[in-house]
Amino acid sequence: MELNVGLLSPEILLTGIAVFMILLDLITPKRFKNKLFSVISSVAVGVAIILTLSKISPIPQKAFNGFITKEAFTGIIDILVLFSGLFTVLVSHDFIERKKISYIGEFYYTLLFVLVGAMLLAGSSELSTLFVSLEVASISTYILMSLFKGDYRGKEGALKYFITGSVGAALLVYGMAVLYGLTGTTLYGEIAQAAEKLSPLPLLLAAGLIAAGFLFKTGAVPFHGWMPDAYEGAPTPVTLLMGSAVKVAAFAAFIKLFIPIFYHFQAEWEKALGVIAVISMFSGALLALNQRNVKRMLAYSAISHTGIIIATFLSSPALTVFSVVFYLFAYTFMTVAAFGLITILSANGIKGEEIESWKGLYSKNPLLSLSAVAIFMSLAGIPPLVGFWGKFYILLALVKSGEVLLAVSVLIASLISLYFYLKPVVYIFMKEGTGEKFIPGAGEYVATIVSTAAIVIFGLLPEVIAQISIMGLSSFLRSLT
Amino acid sequence: MTPFSLFLLSGLLLAIGLFGIVARRNVISLFFGLELILNSANVLLVGFSKLHGNYYGELFVFFVLAVAAAEAAVGLAIVVAIYRMKRSINTEDFRTLRW
Amino acid sequence: MESYLTLLVFFLIALTVALLVPNINLITNKFLKIDKANREKFEPYECGIPKINPIKGSYFAIFYVVALVFLLFDLETVFLFPWAVSFRKLGMLGIAEAFLFITILLVGFLYAIAKGALKWD
Numbered sequence: 001m002e003l004n005v006g007l008l009s010p011e012i013l014l015t016g017i018a019v020f021m022i023l024l025d026l027i028t029p030k031r032f033k034n035k036l037f038s039v040i041s042s043v044a045v046g047v048a049i050i051l052t053l054s055k056i057s058p059i060p061q062k063a064f065n066g067f068i069t070k071e072a073f074t075g076i077i078d079i080l081v082l083f084s085g086l087f088t089v090l091v092s093h094d095f096i097e098r099k100k101i102s103y104i105g106e107f108y109y110t111l112l113f114v115l116v117g118a119m120l121l122a123g124s125s126e127l128s129t130l131f132v133s134l135e136v137a138s139i140s141t142y143i144l145m146s147l148f149k150g151d152y153r154g155k156e157g158a159l160k161y162f163i164t165g166s167v168g169a170a171l172l173v174y175g176m177a178v179l180y181g182l183t184g185t186t187l188y189g190e191i192a193q194a195a196e197k198l199s200p201l202p203l204l205l206a207a208g209l210i211a212a213g214f215l216f217k218t219g220a221v222p223f224h225g226w227m228p229d230a231y232e233g234a235p236t237p238v239t240l241l242m243g244s245a246v247k248v249a250a251f252a253a254f255i256k257l258f259i260p261i262f263y264h265f266q267a268e269w270e271k272a273l274g275v276i277a278v279i280s281m282f283s284g285a286l287l288a289l290n291q292r293n294v295k296r297m298l299a300y301s302a303i304s305h306t307g308i309i310i311a312t313f314l315s316s317p318a319l320t321v322f323s324v325v326f327y328l329f330a331y332t333f334m335t336v337a338a339f340g341l342i343t344i345l346s347a348n349g350i351k352g353e354e355i356e357s358w359k360g361l362y363s364k365n366p367l368l369s370l371s372a373v374a375i376f377m378s379l380a381g382i383p384p385l386v387g388f389w390g391k392f393y394i395l396l397a398l399v400k401s402g403e404v405l406l407a408v409s410v411l412i413a414s415l416i417s418l419y420f421y422l423k424p425v426v427y428i429f430m431k432e433g434t435g436e437k438f439i440p441g442a443g444e445y446v447a448t449i450v451s452t453a454a455i456v457i458f459g460l461l462p463e464v465i466a467q468i469s470i471m472g473l474s475s476f477l478r479s480l481t
Numbered sequence: 482m483t484p485f486s487l488f489l490l491s492g493l494l495l496a497i498g499l500f501g502i503v504a505r506r507n508v509i510s511l512f513f514g515l516e517l518i519l520n521s522a523n524v525l526l527v528g529f530s531k532l533h534g535n536y537y538g539e540l541f542v543f544f545v546l547a548v549a550a551a552e553a554a555v556g557l558a559i560v561v562a563i564y565r566m567k568r569s570i571n572t573e574d575f576r577t578l579r580w
Numbered sequence: 581m582e583s584y585l586t587l588l589v590f591f592l593i594a595l596t597v598a599l600l601v602p603n604i605n606l607i608t609n610k611f612l613k614i615d616k617a618n619r620e621k622f623e624p625y626e627c628g629i630p631k632i633n634p635i636k637g638s639y640f641a642i643f644y645v646v647a648l649v650f651l652l653f654d655l656e657t658v659f660l661f662p663w664a665v666s667f668r669k670l671g672m673l674g675i676a677e678a679f680l681f682i683t684i685l686l687v688g689f690l691y692a693i694a695k696g697a698l699k700w701d
Contacts, residue, residue, distance in 0.1 A: 003673075022687050026694045128541040135548045139555050146559050155563045156575050162556050163511055167502060169552075170518035173545055174495060177522045177538075181484065181529035186537045543658050550655040554648050561644070 004063040007055065007070055008123075010048040010078065011116050017044040018112040025105025037108040038093040038443070044112065045086045052078045058471060060479035062125075066187055069125035069256075072475035076325060076468060077122040077252040080332045084244035085115040087336045087447040091343050092237035094441025098347060099235075103147050110147070114140040114241060118249035122256075127176040127186040130253055131169070134217070137249065138165050141242050145234045157233020164226040168216025175209025179261075182206060192260040192480075200265040207262045207269055214254045218247055220310055221280040224303050228287075231299030232353075236346060239295060240339035243302060244332045251309060251328060259317045260480055270314050274406060277314075280307025281413035288420045293353050294342055297420055298335075301379060304417055305331060311406050312394050319397035321476050323390075325469040330378070330390035333454045337375045340448035344368065344440045361428040368440070369428045371452035378455045380421040381414045385459035393466075487528040494521030508560050508570045512553060519549045645697045656685055 005012070021037060028036060055061075056075035062068065070078075088111060096104060117137030124130040142165070145158035180186055182202055183194035195203055212223065219227040231239050262269070284304030291297035309327055312320050345361075346352030362369040378387035391414060398407040458465055494517055501514030523542045530538030564570055663670070663678050670677075692698060 019684055019687050022691055026691065128537075128544050131541075132544050132548060135552065139548075139551055142555050142559065146562055150566075152563075152566050155559060155566070159508070159556075159559050159563060159575060162552075162559060163502070163508075163515075166515050166552055166556070167499075167518070169548075170498075170515060170522065173519060173522040174491075174525070176541070177491075177525035177529065180538055180541070181487075181525060181532075184529075184533040184535065184537075186541065540662065543662065546658060547655050550651050554652055557644075557648065 002062065002065055004061065007061050007063040008068065009055070010051040010082075011119050011123075013051065014044055014048050014112050014116045014119075017041070018109040018116070021105060021109040021112070025109070028105070030104070033104040034093060034096050037105055038089055041108045041112055042086055042089045045082055045089060045115065048115075049079060049082045049086070052082060058475045058478065060475060064129075066189065067126040067129045068120070068123045069188075069479060070123050071472070071479045073256075073321065073325065073472040073479075074123045074252065076472045077248060077328070078119045080248050080328060081115060081118045081122065081245045084241065084248070084332055084336050085111065087340065087451060088237050088241045088245075090443035090447040091240060091340050092235075093443045095235065095237050095343055095444070097441060099148060100150065101148050103149075107144065107147055110140045110143050111241065113137075114144065115245060118245045121249040122252040124253060125188045125256065127180065127191075130257065131173055131176065134172070134250070134253070135169060137246050138169070138217070141238070141246060144238045144241070145230070148235055151235065153233040154235055154238075155233075157230040160226045160233075161230040164216060164223070168213045168223065170213075171209050171216070172213025175206050175211075175213060178202070178209060179206040188257065188260055195261050196264060200268050203262065203265065204268055207258075208272075210257065211254075211269075211273070214250060215276065215310075217250045218254070218306050218310075219303055220276050220306050221283055221303065222276065224280070224284075227303055228296050228299040231302070232293055232296045236295065236339055236343040236353075240336060240343070243298075243339060244335040247302075247306075248328045248332055251324060255321060255324060255476075258313070259320070259476075263317055266314075273310060274314050274403075277307045277311035278406065278409050280304065280310065281410065282307075282416070285413045285416040285420075288417065291420070292355055294355055294358075294424060295339075295353050297355075298338055298342075301417060301420070302335075304413055305379075308391065308394060308410055308413070311403075311410060312397055314403050314406060315397040315401035318473060318477065319401060322469050322473045323393040323397040325472045326393050326465055327390040329465050329469070330386040330455075330458070333451045333458070334375060334379050334387055337371065337448055337451040337455060338379065340444055340451065341368065341372055341375060343444050344448060347440070355424055355427055358424055358427040359430045365440075367449070371449060372428055373425050374452050374455055376421040376425055378459065380418045382418075384456075386455050386462070386465070387459075389459065389462040389465070482528060482531065484529075484532065487525060487532075491521040491525040491528075494518070494524065506571050508572060511572070512556055515556075516549060516553070519545055642697075642700065649692050649697055653685065653689070 017040065021040060024040075025033070025037070052075060055070070056072050058072050060069055060071040063070070089108070092107065092111070096107065101107065114137050117133050117135075117140060120133035121130065121137055124133055142158050142162045145161065146155045148154050176186070179191060182198055183191045185191055185194065216223040231243065234242065281304045284300045284302070284307060288297045288300035288304070291300065309324055309331075312323050312327070315323075342353060345358065361372070374385060378385035381388045381391040391410065395407050395410060398404070398410065498514045498517030498521060501517065502511050505511055505514065523545055526538040526542050526545070528538075530536060530542075560570055563575070567574060569575075659681065660678065663674060667674060
């Protein structure tokens with residue numbers, strides 16, 4: 001038996017703190033709750049970041065008899081998840097200050113459970129671990145979405161997310177059951193060995209079901225119905241969390257499961273995945289054109305980004321891992337910054353999400369409007385920003401593996417999306433403003449500005465992320481052999 | 482017991498569950514469909530566990546069961562919360578969020 | 581292995597059905613829905629005879645809460661069975677893990693009590 005519990009110390013720490021917070025929540029008087037719990041959870045997440053950083057090593061390490069494998073790849077994803085968790089805590093402190101909410105403690109420890117689930121999801125190298133951690137992350141997200149009192153939109157979004165998400169999870173379990181039936185084991189390494197001898201057809205069945213489960217979670221096109229509703233309905237900090245942490249971890253788990261097991265018959269499924277990718281990026285971009293609500297627009301743009309990431313899977317495994325890690329790195333900061341900005345602007349209620357209410361923002365708060373410009377231009381992929389480099393490496397990967405058609409469609413989709421990303425920017429610089437003032441809270445202001453600064457700095461120094469991604473890639477390749 | 486008969490039973494359950502989810506309007510019926518899909522996977526897992534002679538599958542079933550219970554609890558809680566505000570559990574009435 | 585071929589077709593059909601799922605209240609599954617709502621359907625069942633008076637009294641909400649709490653704790657104990665079966669092999673580590681598990685469950689139980697989920701009035 002090889003337990004190696006120390007490898008999981010960040011997750012264990014967060015779980016312990018969360019369980020402790022359940023008890024603390026029962027005895028704390030209500031007026032201290034928001035401050036106390038946001039401090040506790042941000043400190044816990046900060047310590048978890050340090051622990052994760054200290055544990056990153058290029059050599060893959062196993063824990064719990066190989067049920068969890070942590071390479072530098074997983075470490076990078078964990079850091080991204082934890083950073084978006086930290087920013088979520090900062091943003092939600094101010095969000096909760098403004099809203100009526102009777103479940104403050106519950107909000108914070110459920111948030112920590114989402115982070116634990118997402119980190120385990122990125123680390124899992126066994127089917128049942130994958131399923132349980134996926135469900136920990138998503139069930140906690142359903143709870144977070146419906147926690148706010150008197151907020152009907154959040155509950156409706158939560159129900160839609162719940163139904164589609166659990167159908168996706170159920171299909172995923174079915175696919176795992178088929179995979180287990182074919183190979184007789186649930187550990188990735190052993191499955192990969194057994195799968196090489198099998199004929200592709202039954203494996204294709206398992207691959208289809210598992211991919212369907214993951215596509216449900218990441219919101220690719222045939223399974224995207226929940227995305228706009230859930231993104232719009234959820235309280236903005238929760239949208240931030242599910243748009244960054246859960247999605248990033250789901251992509252990491254998809255890579256860890258898919259590349260070792262199903263890559264040797266890539267020719268069989270690449271057409272299907274390519275079609276899904278192209279449809280996702282175009283329908284996401286086209287449907288976003290006409291949205292008035294910025295959150296809904298960002299949901300459609302997230303579908304488009306999902307399509308772009310999925311397109312990368314058609315290149316060779318090494319290029320896929322590299323460019324997806326790079327893109328996820330960029331995407332996390334862009335999502336955090338965008339939804340942090342919306343949280344600040346929607347301080348006056350739902351109205352702040354409408355694009356009309358952004359008019360004349362520049363005269364009210366120049367720093368915030370400049371960062372809004374950086375965020376939206378980065379999402380669109382304008383050169384000196386980090387979003388551009390993400391798209392650049394994906395295009396490079398696609399062209400190098402001969403998928404020119406896909407590369408061209410990524411370009412066209414980005415061009416279309418430029419239109420709806422420019423729209424809020426134009427509104428910001430319009431002269432006549434509606435007179436409503438707002439005072440950004442410290443936490444959300446810091447979160448937005450810091451992640452915008454990250455967008456700009458990493459955009460000027462893409463080598464840094466490239467180095468990190470190469471580290472992730474090499475450790476990932478080492479864990480395969 | 483052959484893989485074929487296992488697939489037949491579980492596939493049938495899967496199809497019934499999926500049809501229930503697609504066709505029914507009542508949220509509680511949707512939950513029935515969901516449980517059916519999860520249990521179809523459970524049938525497959527237990528059966529294959531027997532065929533392969535190891536316990537991975539049966540252990541997986543425990544986790545699927547526990548997760549299904551947690552999912553049902555959260556789902557029902559959300560439905561109750563919605564019912565209190567909207568007085569309906571018909572999915573066609575949940576259309577506040579639209580483009 | 582031949583039998584998988586026919587089954588593949590079966591599952592492809594299932595998957596295409598699944599594609600319609602996300603569009604819960606959009607156009608696609610208008611065709612598939614079973615919605616023959618009539619008055620009888622929404623009435624309580626009373627052994628076939630017409631109901632005498634409308635049901636006013638509803639169940640106490642506490643029943644549902646207790647049922648939910650029971651469902652969760654009942655299913656969590658399922659993990660103690662495999663533990664008990666291989667108790668001898670696991671040794672001290674197994675005992676420690678089981679205690680950790682029960683402690684976390686206990687915290688949940690305390691939460692349920694503190695929030696009044698088990699109060700009967």
